[in-house]
Amino acid sequence: xxTPQRIERxxxxxxxxxxxxxxLSAQEIRAEIxxxxxxxxxxxxxxxxxxxxxxxxxxxxxxxxxxxxxxxxLGYRIRKDDYELRDPGxxxxxxxxxxxxxxxxGFSGGLGRRAMFKLGGGASPVAQRAELADxxxxxxxxxxVVARQPVAFRYHEVDRVVDPHxxxxxxxxxxxxxxxxxxxxxxxxxxxxxxxxxxxSGERGAFEAPQQGGSELRLDPWALSSDAQPVVARVWFxxxxxxxxxxxxxxxxxxxxxxxxxxxxxxxxxxxxxRSWVLSYLDRAEVLxxxxxxAEMISWLEGLARGGGR
Amino acid sequence: xxxxxxxxxxxxxxxxxxxxxxxxxxxxxxxxxxETELVRELEMATMIGDGSAEFDDMPFLVIIEGSxxxxxxxxxxxxxRITEPEGLVLLASARALIDDETxxxxxLARALAKLxxxxxxxxxxxxDVDLDHDGGETGRTLAAAVEARRRVRFTYWSYGRDSVExxxxxxxxxxxxxxxxxxxxxxxxxxxxxxxxxxxxDGLEVTDDPATSPVPKDHSIALGEDAPHVVLDLGPSAxxxxxxxxxxxxxxxxxxxxxxxxxxxxxxxxxxxLRLGSDAEVVEIDPRVGELxxxxxxxxxxxxxxx
Numbered sequence: 014x015x016t017p018q019r020i021e022r023x024x025x026x027x028x029x030x031x032x033x034x035x036x037l038s039a040q041e042i043r044a045e046i047x048x049x050x051x052x053x054x055x056x057x058x059x060x061x062x063x064x065x066x067x068x069x070x071x072x073x074x075x076x077x078x079x080x081x082x083x084x085x086x087l088g089y090r091i092r093k094d095d096y097e098l099r100d101p102g103x104x105x106x107x108x109x110x111x112x113x114x115x116x117x118x119g120f121s122g123g124l125g126r127r128a129m130f131k132l133g134g135g136a137s138p139v140a141q142r143a144e145l146a147d148x149x150x151x152x153x154x155x156x157x158v159v160a161r162q163p164v165a166f167r168y169h170e171v172d173r174v175v176d177p178h179x180x181x182x183x184x185x186x187x188x189x190x191x192x193x194x195x196x197x198x199x200x201x202x203x204x205x206x207x208x209x210x211x212x213x214s215g216e217r218g219a220f221e222a223p224q225q226g227g228s229e230l231r232l233d234p235w236a237l238s239s240d241a242q243p244v245v246a247r248v249w250f251x252x253x254x255x256x257x258x259x260x261x262x263x264x265x266x267x268x269x270x271x272x273x274x275x276x277x278x279x280x281x282x283x284x285x286x287x288r289s290w291v292l293s294y295l296d297r298a299e300v301l302x303x304x305x306x307x308a309e310m311i312s313w314l315e316g317l318a319r320g321g322g323r
Numbered sequence: 324x325x326x327x328x329x330x331x332x333x334x335x336x337x338x339x340x341x342x343x344x345x346x347x348x349x350x351x352x353x354x355x356x357x358e359t360e361l362v363r364e365l366e367m368a369t370m371i372g373d374g375s376a377e378f379d380d381m382p383f384l385v386i387i388e389g390s391x392x393x394x395x396x397x398x399x400x401x402x403x404r405i406t407e408p409e410g411l412v413l414l415a416s417a418r419a420l421i422d423d424e425t426x427x428x429x430x431l432a433r434a435l436a437k438l439x440x441x442x443x444x445x446x447x448x449x450x451d452v453d454l455d456h457d458g459g460e461t462g463r464t465l466a467a468a469v470e471a472r473r474r475v476r477f478t479y480w481s482y483g484r485d486s487v488e489x490x491x492x493x494x495x496x497x498x499x500x501x502x503x504x505x506x507x508x509x510x511x512x513x514x515x516x517x518x519x520x521x522x523x524x525d526g527l528e529v530t531d532d533p534a535t536s537p538v539p540k541d542h543s544i545a546l547g548e549d550a551p552h553v554v555l556d557l558g559p560s561a562x563x564x565x566x567x568x569x570x571x572x573x574x575x576x577x578x579x580x581x582x583x584x585x586x587x588x589x590x591x592x593x594x595x596x597l598r599l600g601s602d603a604e605v606v607e608i609d610p611r612v613g614e615l616x617x618x619x620x621x622x623x624x625x626x627x628x629x630x
Contacts, residue, residue: 071406136355
């Protein structure tokens with residue numbers, strides 16, 4: 014079946030189901046709409062595909078028993094009030110601004126454009142400049158945040174149930190923040206590290222959205238949480254490394270910054286992450302203090318210089 | 324398919340909202356379609372339901388007359404609701420462009436607020452997007468140079484080889500990958516296509532010299548096939564290397580994982596090895612990169628700082 018024929022069939026199917034007062038069985042639909050195959054098995058297959066396509070577009074398809082049918086049979090309809098966009102009340106300039114934003118920052122898959130068509134926007138006015146990474150679980154997680162519905166997923170080999178509070182995109186990745194039911198605390202999860210799929214688990218509106226954002230998402234390797242006591246470290250970078258480091262520092266304190274290099278102080282929560290980060294600058298960085306942190310670095314390097322005991 | 328149907332419905336709704344119809348050229352511009360495409364879509368629309376005996380089974384009535392088109396809709400007068408995924412995409416796109424300098428009463432901020440309200444989302448509380456959408460000052464300067472076709476000069480820290488050099492580049496395009504901004508372009512002195520990470524560019528200067536090299540259609544710059552290789556044995560806690568770097572092959576060897584990596588430069592490899600410590604062991608190394616004791620030598624060089 015060609016694309017125009019399939020489009021015609023889908024448009025007629027939507028039209029029929031929007032217009033009907035009671036739900037229609039698959040056989041009634043087949044009789045009304047041309048373009049379905051005569052063969053029962055292929056009709057069934059194609060009808061399933063059409064239903065999937067409608068759902069993907071956002072058509073709220075109601076599946077219920079056809080009233081009065083004996084024996085009982087499943088039927089389909091679309092309630093007009095559910096189908097139609099409630100007017101978000103966008104002014105012309107707001108619509109244009111949104112249209113531009115959807116063009117500049119894109120996702121793969123054309124979802125943003127499709128949404129703009131629904132809102133009354135046109136084609137992309139400009140080329141895309143930046144892409145927000147896609148994630149297979151992103152939309153389920155977002156739906157769960159909006160509906161305040163708990164989700165279940167596997168993370169670091171542990172099955173978890175989480176009240177999803179917040180989704181955040183940072184440094185090219187999506188993160189989910191929520192209350193872990195078993196551990197009883199709020200944590201950040203990197204979406205890409207979730208094993209398998211996120212499942213909705215529980216009722217909509219099952220929890221109250223927290224008033225505060227909870228702990229801030231910290232991605233700096235030295236700031237990742239661990240059980241160790243935080244310590245203020247002092248690090249020197251040569252002028253070349255300093256160019257790149259400056260953008261990364263956030264709340265670190267710059268002690269000095271001149272042609273001899275840059276000295277910064279930062280709060281280290283995670284010693285492994287800190288060591289890894291400093292070593293990525295090779296001999297363009299040096300841990301100045303405190304003495305025990307500096308000694309740890311020297312001992313790590315000495316272990317490797319001697320061949321790591323191997 | 325879904326996008327094409329939504330575009331068709333949007334087109335028909337927009338045409339139908341003008342009682343006297345619209346110019347075909349105007350519709351083409353708004354929906355970025357050629358006249359042939361537009362007429363093809365509209366003709367398809369007029370065919371929908373025309374096999375039926377009942378006139379009112381046809382959802383749309385479309386008349387193309389000369390350079391004008393008119394439409395009236397018997398169904399689909401209102402657009403379809405926005406799905407949650409679509410809503411997320413729009414919110415994220417709009418949020419990504421709003422920063423401290425955005426006018427809080429401007430059209431984008433107002434649109435975001437209305438849309439968030441429409442979808443029942445609290446921006447900043449239940450979702451947030453922190454995207455450096457233009458690469459900052461360096462990104463904006465380079466974008467202007469790309470546009471004006473000017474050569475640029477800058478100091479570049481080549482991370483893979485850990486060397487600092489002056490570069491003269493004909494800029495082609497800025498691109499964002501995994502949250503980092505890159506410039507692709509022709510390195511004039513090295514006579515080849517290169518990619519530069521924006522946060523390693525210093526002392527950027529746009530010259531008055533025109534960029535004359537043609538911008539290639541596909542300027543993705545990949546590691547060459549002949550890039551040197553290294554084979555490492557990784558302990559269990561180092562297995563993240565497999566997902567973080569361009570691994571060419573890997574196989575388990577007892578408790579450990581043997582991986583083959585393409586190496587972009589000796590310094591790049593030194594960093595990985597210093598960070599992994601005793602979790603990694605060099606099994607094989609291309610002599611162009613170094614010797615089997617590459618990590619010991621690197622550790623001694625860094626240690627020299629501390630002595």
